[in-house]
Every structure is written in C-alpha cells, then in structure tokens.
Amino acid sequence: MAKKILVVEDEELNAKFFKLTLTRRGGFEVIVTQDPEEVVKLSREKKIDLILMDVSLSNSYYRGVEVDGLMVTRILKINPKTASIPVILTTAHAMVGDKEEFLKETLADDYISKPIIDPNELVDKINNLIKK
Amino acid sequence: MKNEFDDLNKEYFEDVLSKIETFKLDIENKNIYSIMLFVHKLKGSGSTFGFPEFTEIGTDMENILKDIDWDKFKSKINRLIKILEKLKREMYKNGKKNTRS
Numbered sequence: 001m002a003k004k005i006l007v008v009e010d011e012e013l014n015a016k017f018f019k020l021t022l023t024r025r026g027g028f029e030v031i032v033t034q035d036p037e038e039v040v041k042l043s044r045e046k047k048i049d050l051i052l053m054d055v056s057l058s059n060s061y062y063r064g065v066e067v068d069g070l071m072v073t074r075i076l077k078i079n080p081k082t083a084s085i086p087v088i089l090t091t092a093h094a095m096v097g098d099k100e101e102f103l104k105e106t107l108a109d110d111y112i113s114k115p116i117i118d119p120n121e122l123v124d125k126i127n128n129l130i131k132k
Numbered sequence: 133m134k135n136e137f138d139d140l141n142k143e144y145f146e147d148v149l150s151k152i153e154t155f156k157l158d159i160e161n162k163n164i165y166s167i168m169l170f171v172h173k174l175k176g177s178g179s180t181f182g183f184p185e186f187t188e189i190g191t192d193m194e195n196i197l198k199d200i201d202w203d204k205f206k207s208k209i210n211r212l213i214k215i216l217e218k219l220k221r222e223m224y225k226n227g228k229k230n231t232r233s
Contacts, residue, residue, distance in 0.1 A: 011173065013140065013143060013144050013147060013177070014177060014180070017140060017180055017181070020136060020137065020140060092172055092173075092175055092177075114176035114177065114180065115175075115176055115177055115179035115180040115181075115187050116179075116180045117179045117180070117184075
C-alpha cells in the first residue's frame with residue numbers, strides 16, 4: 001500500500017509540482033491542502049505517513065488565529081496524537097542559521113530549501129524519514 | 133524529449149508572464165509588500181520549474197530590497213522582463229521548453 005504524504009502548500013503550482021513528483025517518482029499517495037484546520041484533522045484521523053509543510057502559508061487560520069507553517073508544525077509536534085508524524089519544512093528563506101532555528105522552534109524532522117532543483121533528492125529525503 | 137514536468141513548467145512560465153504587468157504597477161506605486169511577495173516566490177520557484185535565471189534574479193532582487201535602492205531594483209526588473217520576452221519568443225517559436233531531464 002502506498003504511503004500517504006500530506007502536502008501543505010498555498011501556491012497552486014508548487015502544490016502541483018509536489019503532487020507530480022511524489023506520485024510519479026516516489027509512488028506515494030498525496031493529499032494537498034493549505035488549511036491548517038484540515039492538516040490537524042487529517043493528521044489525527046487518517047494514517048498520514050509524512051507531512052511536507054510550507055513555512056510561509058498566507059491567509060491560513062487555525063481556530064481563528066492566523067498561523068504560518070511553523071506554527072502548524074508546532075501544533076502537531078506538541079500533540080501526542082500527531083507528534084510522531086515526520087514533518088519536512090519547505091521554504092525559500094535560506095539564510096544561514098534559518099534551518100537550525102526553524103527545526104529547533106518547530107521540532108520538525110527535516111528541512112528542504114526552495115527551489116527544489118532535484119525532485120529525486122526530495123523523494124530520497126522522504127523515504128529516509130519514513131523508513132526510520 | 134518530453135518529460136512529466138514539461139506541461140507544468142510551461143504553466144509556471146505563463147503564470148509569471150501574466151503577473152508581470154501587475155508587478156510593474158506595484159513598482160510604480162512602491163507597493164513594497166506585493167513586490168517582496170512576488171520576488172520571494174520568484175526566487176523560491178524558478179529553478180523548480182526549469183528557470184534558474186528567475187531564481188537568480190529573484191535572489192538579487194531580494195538582496196537589493198533589503199536596502200531598497202529603487203534604481204538598482206528597476207534595472208533588475210528590466211532584465212527580468214527582457215529574459216521573459218526572449219524566452220517567450222523562443223518557446224512559441226520552437227514549441228515547449230524542455231528544461232528538466
């Protein structure tokens with residue numbers, strides 16, 4: 001059975017890219033959303049094997065409060081029901097120190113910089129985390 | 133040879149092209165938030181869709197925006213517009229751009 005990847009992305013074309021890459025090259029089942037409420041709901045109810053989380057979500061709200069991908073990740077990681085789902089952050093903020101800061105702040109498992117130049121690298125990263 | 137990303141790359145290119153007039157207006161109006169958002173997305177997406185020159189110029193623009201030198205910034209925009217126009221001519225002359233193997 002194919003592993004389920006939840007892609008949290010507010011840019012339509014990026015979402016399409018992730019879906020194409022992960023289904024065709026990774027053989028994964030992919031669910032795409034940009035709604036934090038849905039992310040938390042799906043993570044609690046469905047068997048999600050890994051989450052790919054865009055750091056810079058825009059116009060995204062959780063319980064009425066505007067949140068970004070960092071906050072959504074934090075919400076998942078402090079909840080015992082969802083904490084074990086691996087989360088990879090995706091962002092174009094590639095300043096020195098950002099990676100360490102984001103991972104520390106959110107307890108996310110890994111980080112990948114945009115642009116994604118090599119789709120296979122993304123698939124490998126996901127496979128490595130799912131196998132752990 | 134056509135690969136699975138070709139159609140998406142073309143869709144991306146047309147999306148950037150469709151936003152350039154709005155972007156030029158944002159520059160005239162110095163609408164800094166919209167400008168920064170466009171530039172950030174350009175930087176973070178260009179190479180993904182087979183346009184590394186967009187990522188390169190987006191990175192330059194983002195660096196310039198830190199100090200906001202409008203003359204320097206406008207010269208980069210002019211360069212981006214030239215690149216877009218050149219690519220558009222090439223793409224529609226030779227068929228779809230094949231940028232990823």
